Every structure is written in structure tokens, then in C-alpha cells.
Amino acid sequence: MNRSTQPPVVVGVDGSDHSLRALDRAVEEAVLRGAPLEVLCGAPAHRIAVSEGAADGAGEEHRRALRRQSRLIAESAAERARESAPGLEVEPAATDETAVTALLRAGRRAALTVVGTRGHGGFTGLLLGSVSLRTAARIEGPLMVVRGDNERPRHTVVVGVEHPADTGAARYGFEEAERRAAALLVLHAWELPVYPGVMVPPPTRVLEEIAEEQARYEESVPLEAVTGLREAHPNVDARVETVYAGPGHALVEASASADLVVLAAHRRHRRFGAHLGPVTHAVLHHAHCPVVLVPTA
Numbered sequence: 001m002n003r004s005t006q007p008p009v010v011v012g013v014d015g016s017d018h019s020l021r022a023l024d025r026a027v028e029e030a031v032l033r034g035a036p037l038e039v040l041c042g043a044p045a046h047r048i049a050v051s052e053g054a055a056d057g058a059g060e061e062h063r064r065a066l067r068r069q070s071r072l073i074a075e076s077a078a079e080r081a082r083e084s085a086p087g088l089e090v091e092p093a094a095t096d097e098t099a100v101t102a103l104l105r106a107g108r109r110a111a112l113t114v115v116g117t118r119g120h121g122g123f124t125g126l127l128l129g130s131v132s133l134r135t136a137a138r139i140e141g142p143l144m145v146v147r148g149d150n151e152r153p154r155h156t157v158v159v160g161v162e163h164p165a166d167t168g169a170a171r172y173g174f175e176e177a178e179r180r181a182a183a184l185l186v187l188h189a190w191e192l193p194v195y196p197g198v199m200v201p202p203p204t205r206v207l208e209e210i211a212e213e214q215a216r217y218e219e220s221v222p223l224e225a226v227t228g229l230r231e232a233h234p235n236v237d238a239r240v241e242t243v244y245a246g247p248g249h250a251l252v253e254a255s256a257s258a259d260l261v262v263l264a265a266h267r268r269h270r271r272f273g274a275h276l277g278p279v280t281h282a283v284l285h286h287a288h289c290p291v292v293l294v295p296t297a
Contacts, residue, residue: 022116164224248282
């Protein structure tokens with residue numbers, strides 16, 4: 001059988017219902033892209049710890065049992081994918097690696113990596129726990145988190161931009177809108193900063209001037225982020241919007257009318273590694289549709 005040279009869509013499965021929901025969405029994404037699908041099942045970290053702590057003979061037997069279980073889960077999920085999309089190239093893969101390690105490795109060569117929102121700890125539910133947050137904070141390619149309650153198509157893709165330099169996320173949004181024959185909303189939300197501890201506030205006139213100047217800058221943010229993209233994607237019905245609101249709240253609200261929300265994954269580097277910002281956390285926890293994180297420098 002000739003294998004496709006196109007980058008695959010990779011989906012993490014662990015046998016849970018949420019994992020199967022992610023699988024079904026990954027099948028749709030692979031078909032949309034004309035890409036092969038890799039169905040990946042890895043070992044939960046706590047099970048690996050148990051096997052490593054066991055006596056040599058018992059530990060090896062435990063590891064073999066885990067490999068068999070992972071292989072069965074991957075093959076069963078792959079068969080489900082083939083049945084729902086005849087003709088789709090599907091490859092099951094089982095690994096002894098932990099979920100974070102396996103997803104990070106697969107994400108380097110994937111067109112898209114897909115995970116669910118809850119599960120047994122192997123791959124899904126990831127973005128509500130430390131395993132998933134480490135994955136999202138470090139993955140090198142686009143990551144889709146399948147969540148939300150939108151059941152019918154809205155024919156709209158929303159891109160949230162924080163900075164004019166979020167062109168990577170904006171470009172991804174244009175590509176997704178074109179791929180889905182959907183409208184595109186490029187949304188920027190902002191609020192005036194609060195400076196605690198200032199004993200004497202500036203005069204009202206000065207505050208008004210500051211607000212007006214800030215508003216002019218904020219209006220320019222989404223316009224700069226889409227520079228050149230409208231010309232590159234003339235078939236996309238795209239509009240930009242700047243709103244005065246908390247970014248997390250604005251994006252969650254916009255997700256209620258969307259098929260997909262795309263965010264630039266701004267990583268904050270701290271003592272214990274990279275972390276995602278509060279807006280990304282809010283959208284991942286509360287969006288009404290799947291969310292794609294696009295890594296940014």
C-alpha cells in the first residue's frame with residue numbers, strides 16, 4: 001500500500017467517550033485536508049510509574065499488558081475511523097511513551113494534532129489538567145481541542161488576535177475559513193489598564209485623551225494582523241472587529257456562533273517551563289466549539 005507523503009492529522013485516543021468524539025472530529029479534519037489520519041494511543045504516566053516500580057519480571061509483564069491494551073485501543077479507533085470515512089488512509093499507532101512525550105513528538109510532523117477534553121489520562125481531558133497544559137504550552141504545531149456544545153454548523157470561523165504580530169493565527173484562520181467555505185471573524189478585544197495604588201487620578205480630560213489614543217491603537221490591531229491575507233484569500237468573506245471587553249469573555253461569547261475558534265498560543269516562560277496565558281485558559285475551558293491553538297514565537 002502506498003503511503004501518503006502529506007503531513008497527517010494526528011489524534012490521541014484512550015478508549016473514553018471524549019476520546020472517540022475527538023477521533024470523529026479528527027476524521028472530518030483529515031478528510032477536509034485530504035490528509036492521512038494517525039490514531040495514537042500512549043501510556044498514562046501513572047501506569048508507567050507502577051510498572052517501573054515493580055519487580056523486573058512483574059514489571060515487564062505489566063508493560064506488555066499495557067502495550068497490548070494500547071494497541072487494541074488504537075486499532076479499534078482506527079477501524080471506527082475507516083468505517084466512517086471509507087478510503088481515508090488510517091494508521092493506528094501505540095507507544096510506551098507518556099501522553100505529553102508522544103503528542104509533542106507527533107506534533108512536530110503533523111498538519112494538526114487533535115485531543116478531547118476529558119479521558120483516562122492517556123491523551124484526552126488534557127487541557128483541564130497539568131498533562132494537557134504542558135502539551136499545549138510546548139507543542140510545535142497546531143493543536144485542536146475538541147470541546148463545546150455547538151451541534152449544528154454555524155459556517156463561521158473566529159480568530160482571536162492579541163497583537164498585530166498574530167499573523168500566524170490570522171493566516172491559519174483564513175485557511176480554515178476557505179477550507180470550510182465559512183465566513184471569518186477576526187476579533188480583537190481590549191480593556192483600559194488599571195493602575196492600582198495611584199492616589200490622585202489624572203484629570204478627566206487627560207483620561208479621555210488617553211482612552212481615545214488607546215482606542216485608535218486597538219482598532220489597528222486586527223487590521224495589521226490581516227495585512228495581505230484578504231488579497232491572498234479573495235474567496236473568504238472576512239471582517240475584523242474590535243470590542244471593548246474582556247478578551248476571554250468576548251471570545252467565549254463569539255464561540256457560540258462559530259464552528260471553530262483559532263488562537264495564537266502565547267507562551268509565558270516561567271521558572272518551571274512555558275505556560276499559556278489566562279485568555280487561552282478561559283477559552284479552552286468555556287468555548288462552545290473546538291479551539292485550535294497556533295504556536296507563536
